[in-house]
Amino acid sequence: MTTLNELYQEIILDHYRQPRGRGELEPPKITQEGFNPSCGDEVILDLRARDGRIEDIRFRGRGCSISQASASMLTEAMQGKTLDEARALIQQVLALVKGEAEGDLDTLGDIAALAGVRHFPVRVKCATLAWHALDEALEQLG
Amino acid sequence: MTTTFTLDAREIRRQFPFFQPHSEMRSVVYLDNAATTQKPYAVIEAVSNFWAHHNANVHRGGHGAGAKASELYEAARARVAQFLNAREPAEIVFTRGTTEAINLVASSWGEAFVKAGDEIIVTEMEHHANLLPWMRLAEKQGAHLKVWRITDDGRLNLDDLERLLTERTRLVAVSHISNVLGTVNPVAAICQRAHAAGALCLVDAAQSVAHLPVDVRATDCDFLAFSGHKAYGPTGIGVLYAKRALLEATPPYHVGGGMVQIVRWDRLVWAEPPAKFEAGTPPIGEAVGLHAALDFIDAIGRDAIERYERELTAYALERLQEVPDLRLHGPIPDRAGIFAFSLGEIHPHDIATVLDTRDVAIRSGLHCAHPLGERLGGATARASLAIYNDTQHIDALIDALHEARRIFGRV
Numbered sequence A: 001m002t003t004l005n006e007l008y009q010e011i012i013l014d015h016y017r018q019p020r021g022r023g024e025l026e027p028p029k030i031t032q033e034g035f036n037p038s039c040g041d042e043v044i045l046d047l048r049a050r051d052g053r054i055e056d057i058r059f060r061g062r063g064c065s066i067s068q069a070s071a072s073m074l075t076e077a078m079q080g081k082t083l084d085e086a087r088a089l090i091q092q093v094l095a096l097v098k099g100e101a102e103g104d105l106d107t108l109g110d111i112a113a114l115a116g117v118r119h120f121p122v123r124v125k126c127a128t129l130a131w132h133a134l135d136e137a138l139e140q141l142g
Numbered sequence B: 001m002t003t004t005f006t007l008d009a010r011e012i013r014r015q016f017p018f019f020q021p022h023s024e025m026r027s028v029v030y031l032d033n034a035a036t037t038q039k040p041y042a043v044i045e046a047v048s049n050f051w052a053h054h055n056a057n058v059h060r061g062g063h064g065a066g067a068k069a070s071e072l073y074e075a076a077r078a079r080v081a082q083f084l085n086a087r088e089p090a091e092i093v094f095t096r097g098t099t100e101a102i103n104l105v106a107s108s109w110g111e112a113f114v115k116a117g118d119e120i121i122v123t124e125m126e127h128h129a130n131l132l133p134w135m136r137l138a139e140k141q142g143a144h145l146k147v148w149r150i151t152d153d154g155r156l157n158l159d160d161l162e163r164l165l166t167e168r169t170r171l172v173a174v175s176h177i178s179n180v181l182g183t184v185n186p187v188a189a190i191c192q193r194a195h196a197a198g199a200l201c202l203v204d205a206a207q208s209v210a211h212l213p214v215d216v217r218a219t220d221c222d223f224l225a226f227s228g229h230k231a232y233g234p235t236g237i238g239v240l241y242a243k244r245a246l247l248e249a250t251p252p253y254h255v256g257g258g259m260v261q262i263v264r265w266d267r268l269v270w271a272e273p274p275a276k277f278e279a280g281t282p283p284i285g286e287a288v289g290l291h292a293a294l295d296f297i298d299a300i301g302r303d304a305i306e307r308y309e310r311e312l313t314a315y316a317l318e319r320l321q322e323v324p325d326l327r328l329h330g331p332i333p334d335r336a337g338i339f340a341f342s343l344g345e346i347h348p349h350d351i352a353t354v355l356d357t358r359d360v361a362i363r364s365g366l367h368c369a370h371p372l373g374e375r376l377g378g379a380t381a382r383a384s385l386a387i388y389n390d391t392q393h394i395d396a397l398i399d400a401l402h403e404a405r406r407i408f409g410r411v
């Protein structure tokens, strides 16, 4: 696979074209915005947690295929996760896109496709935008 | 295409290490010249020669090396004055770049002369460098910031300016060439209208000095700013031109060494301009490099550069318009060689990545002009030309854009 095909895998383009988890939640919710001022990529996460679990999570935003596909994958992967599982997954994904991932990628499902980003340092910020936003949202939860 | 070209860009590229066979970058089709240009040998050698053989501080030590460094620094100032057709070298203040030059005017001139209720006019197409200093000044002074909107094809309409100007207007701040739209603004006419209303005019020439003749007297601008690094020169050096009387009336910017005549506990007397605005050790080697860059530009000739870049721009416009779904912003065909565009629904960041894998270097994003980006509907991809580009580079860009459409075909 060329690095370009590895970046723009069908799974990524599919999440970009048909984003999962797009939308807003009704209150009560936590909203966290992620914004990249240099390129204008934007992801807004709506999150509702109950009993230490993510009960529902949605995203809005606009931006490049990587930032939006990554947000779509995030909402899919995070449904029903405990807050600790969510934190661990965030760390795993951040390592993955920086090319520092270890161990088994199979458990990651679609998200494993984000590994192609590691060849494109300028795109790491796009891939991590939603994940950093979620990290901040979880901090709001305490 | 039947265009004939009046200049051989291959000859120009020979003067740049970036394009040589041993360069790591040799295969790069460099179309990000609005961000910064590559540097010719002449500039790199002038800078390195200064550090190697003439390094000393200016206007200081009682030794020959210091005198030589001062001489080179002041020669650079005189060269800039001649390049801009200023009346005298004292109208040239060295800064770190366009951004610092405009901040200097906004802070020092602005806080002294812009009062509550006064007005400043900025255009909708300004780079943040010529926008944020005025927004901050307006806020600080209680002045009004008025926005001169662009037309749908990315131009400024002088009648709109007439409607904005009042007797409270102190300044019109406008770029000579837009770093996004490529619009070449009629700065002389704008200055004239501003003056007729009793206002001053500041021209941001960051995108123009390397591409067409700039004459501060013909333009009759009150302030003009540019950066060395966008004109084949080093980073860390820029120029503020201002009319002598304005520099005299304006209080200093930074204060410290080199900008003062008398310092007593009970008395301060500033130095005369331009020294008054150059506190601390200036960028001496960078000024020497800028001198060499202006020599490089004038050796080709600014009329010749403008003519060739216009020919290449015409070629680029024709080829860009062949690409399906490509939407080009800014005026057509009368514009400079800066092309911001979108391509169907493909995000500009994705365009830039596909192009990058094909060694075509462009920029994507909001280009430090967020309000303009908002008007254009978000981020754009931007290709920008310089004197060493040619039709092969444009062709490589077009091929890569087709590749992007292929990859994202169904988006």
Ligand SMILES: Cc1ncc(COP(=O)(O)O)c(C=O)c1O
Residues within 6 Å of the ligand: B034, B035, B096, B097, B098, B099, B100, B127, B129, B130, B175, B177, B178, B179, B204, B206, B207, B227, B368
């Ligand atoms: C129109 C315009 N003004 C100002 C600037 C700022 O220049 P610098 O970053 O060199 O200060 C730029 C370049 O980024 C520009 O394109």
